[in-house]
Amino acid sequence: MKVLLVFAHPEPRSLNGALRDVAVKELESQGYEVRVSDLYADGWKSEVDRADFPSLDPQARLIPVAASKTAFDADTLTEDVKAEIGKLLWADILILQFPLWWFSMPAILKGWVDRVFAYGFAYGVGEHSDRRWGDRYGEGTLAGKRAMLIVTAGGWEEHYTPRGVNGPIDDLLFPINHGILYYPGYDVLPPFVVYKVDRFDASGFETAAEGLRERMRTLATTPPIPYRRQNGGDYLIPGMTLRPGLGDQEMSGFALHVNTEA
Amino acid sequence: MKVLLVFAHPEPRSLNGALRDVAVKELESQGYEVRVSDLYADGWKSEVDRADFPSLDPQARLIPVAASKTAFDADTLTEDVKAEIGKLLWADILILQFPLWWFSMPAILKGWVDRVFAYGFAYGVGEHSDRRWGDRYGEGTLAGKRAMLIVTAGGWEEHYTPRGVNGPIDDLLFPINHGILYYPGYDVLPPFVVYKVDRFDASGFETAAEGLRERMRTLATTPPIPYRRQNGGDYLIPGMTLRPGLGDQEMSGFALHVNTEA
Numbered sequence: 315m316k317v318l319l320v321f322a323h324p325e326p327r328s329l330n331g332a333l334r335d336v337a338v339k340e341l342e343s344q345g346y347e348v349r350v351s352d353l354y355a356d357g358w359k360s361e362v363d364r365a366d367f368p369s370l371d372p373q374a375r376l377i378p379v380a381a382s383k384t385a386f387d388a389d390t391l392t393e394d395v396k397a398e399i400g401k402l403l404w405a406d407i408l409i410l411q412f413p414l415w416w417f418s419m420p421a422i423l424k425g426w427v428d429r430v431f432a433y434g435f436a437y438g439v440g441e442h443s444d445r446r447w448g449d450r451y452g453e454g455t456l457a458g459k460r461a462m463l464i465v466t467a468g469g470w471e472e473h474y475t476p477r478g479v480n481g482p483i484d485d486l487l488f489p490i491n492h493g494i495l496y497y498p499g500y501d502v503l504p505p506f507v508v509y510k511v512d513r514f515d516a517s518g519f520e521t522a523a524e525g526l527r528e529r530m531r532t533l534a535t536t537p538p539i540p541y542r543r544q545n546g547g548d549y550l551i552p553g554m555t556l557r558p559g560l561g562d563q564e565m566s567g568f569a570l571h572v573n574t575e576a
Numbered sequence: 577m578k579v580l581l582v583f584a585h586p587e588p589r590s591l592n593g594a595l596r597d598v599a600v601k602e603l604e605s606q607g608y609e610v611r612v613s614d615l616y617a618d619g620w621k622s623e624v625d626r627a628d629f630p631s632l633d634p635q636a637r638l639i640p641v642a643a644s645k646t647a648f649d650a651d652t653l654t655e656d657v658k659a660e661i662g663k664l665l666w667a668d669i670l671i672l673q674f675p676l677w678w679f680s681m682p683a684i685l686k687g688w689v690d691r692v693f694a695y696g697f698a699y700g701v702g703e704h705s706d707r708r709w710g711d712r713y714g715e716g717t718l719a720g721k722r723a724m725l726i727v728t729a730g731g732w733e734e735h736y737t738p739r740g741v742n743g744p745i746d747d748l749l750f751p752i753n754h755g756i757l758y759y760p761g762y763d764v765l766p767p768f769v770v771y772k773v774d775r776f777d778a779s780g781f782e783t784a785a786e787g788l789r790e791r792m793r794t795l796a797t798t799p800p801i802p803y804r805r806q807n808g809g810d811y812l813i814p815g816m817t818l819r820p821g822l823g824d825q826e827m828s829g830f831a832l833h834v835n836t837e838a
Contacts, residue, residue, distance in 0.1 A: 324625045325638040360622035360683040363586045376587040378675075379730060379774060413640075415690050417755035418680060421622040425683030451741060468641060472815040477823070479713060479806055479816040481830050486751055488743060493679035512641060544741055553734040554741040561739070567829040568743050 360425025457499030580667035622687025719761030
């Protein structure tokens, strides 16, 4: 089994750097092949811009979606993006590791998603008809693979609980887990989140490290979050709203898209 | 009244560019002073890294939170960041305008937040005690000012409704509206969102433009989203969970933090 870990912290001597080393070591001791995309170390470019589409006529208006489609189809994406796409196709499991900055991923990692998740590769895939609305949300290029997040947060765990002031961590991560990872097909595992990281001591670190090792040992067997399949009949096409009768009728929000009866 | 519009699209000839011009023109015709931070045109740097903290000892470990605090206190942040902080203090109203990429903002705008929202300025402000948990969520440096999002989405509006497959747009934008804008004190107005933008014709554009003009005319009077105040008694300190009895007890998720009785 092969794992790609995408790492987005600027300091190798950080808690994130130490946790990454713990994860990689544990995975290798389990016999996994591991590759790491260290975005800061690699000088990853974060911005989708004209330079991403060298075949685009310099006078033409840049329409990112259209340019992405054209470049992916013609294999004229930039080499850095093509290398990451190759790694995603190579890996059975994708791990994104980052510190939670302003309740989301650091810009450099968002830029990795914005640039690597090309049209025709991660979206704009599959048939649109009265039967299917593309291959997405559990289907798509990366279907059959697994993905998970490793996240560090400065705040307290309680502040991220269902009634916590920041909002529940699962909801804060939904745009990533469901919108970025499940969308192109991944089975998404529950995230590994470490809290209060600004106040870590050696014993706090060892507890976190042991939790992370356990997650790495169970990477292939942990049940994924049971997000509903888009084309399995749960959603009306083309409105893509949840079929009446499914989920709590009084409920709104992200939790509706998890099938708790699965 | 003064407005800062932060613009995050790589193509000036885009729909976003046209909508920005509509907004600026309408605001100016209403007598607003308007400044635009055009992140792509300005070559904005997206990544928080060591170069952001020129006073940091080159041998020292980079701890972003600590480095941000030290640099803000000593006024040694980089000039580009200081200029943006100056604009935020100048403006009565902040508008962030961006295309929705992977259910969030483009990396370049996330990098503007990550870099400009320094410790001591946008977070790490105020007293932490058994009475208050810092000045945040409706209090803080930017309290008394207003903020709103202008967002374009390729997808259908129905897909972003309460039972839509993407998740409700208000929930998808909660990490930004509540976590980035309300956190340092802004009163956050409902967002202006335009859908299905890849299929726009002239009449679609005119409808969107007129809706945007109306929002610009009512910028000072539109009631903000009634997010709960952190220190007003609604949350238990220090756990920062919503006080029992407030909000629907069966409910979880972001909507709890909006006071629907306000």
